[in-house]
Amino acid sequence: MYTEKVMDHFQNPRNVGEIENPSGVGEVGNPTCGDMMTIYIDVDENEIIRDIKFKTFGCGAAIATSSMITELAIGKTLDEAYDISKSQVADALDGLPPVKMHCSNLAADALQAAIENYRSKKKE
Numbered sequence: 001m002y003t004e005k006v007m008d009h010f011q012n013p014r015n016v017g018e019i020e021n022p023s024g025v026g027e028v029g030n031p032t033c034g035d036m037m038t039i040y041i042d043v044d045e046n047e048i049i050r051d052i053k054f055k056t057f058g059c060g061a062a063i064a065t066s067s068m069i070t071e072l073a074i075g076k077t078l079d080e081a082y083d084i085s086k087s088q089v090a091d092a093l094d095g096l097p098p099v100k101m102h103c104s105n106l107a108a109d110a111l112q113a114a115i116e117n118y119r120s121k122k123k124e
Contacts, residue, residue, distance in 0.1 A: 015070035026113025065107035
């Protein structure tokens with residue numbers, strides 16, 4: 001059912017935790033399945049993500065997609081990270097079962113929400 005990469009990121013998630021005084025925070029949830037994700041980003045003066053962490057309450061696929069999106073986003077500019085799509089997350093995990101694709105949507109949405117939160121603070 002799950003690929004080796006999904007199982008690896010579920011059993012050994014990368015970048016778990018919280019960043020103190022983050023540059024941006026994105027929280028999303030899916031009330032249908034109960035998955036909840038929070039992504040924290042630390043952005044440098046060149047708008048590059050220098051650190052990223054996540055906390056996820058949900059199924060194995062939700063944890064794996066959260067872990068993978070942090071790996072995909074770290075070191076990227078905000079624009080590059082914002083453009084990471086749900087299909088890129090799933091592809092990086094060598095696929096997800098169709099019934100679990102909504103989990104990769106949440107990961108991309110949480111990252112976008114964190115970037116939007118950072119950008120809204122910059123405007124203040």
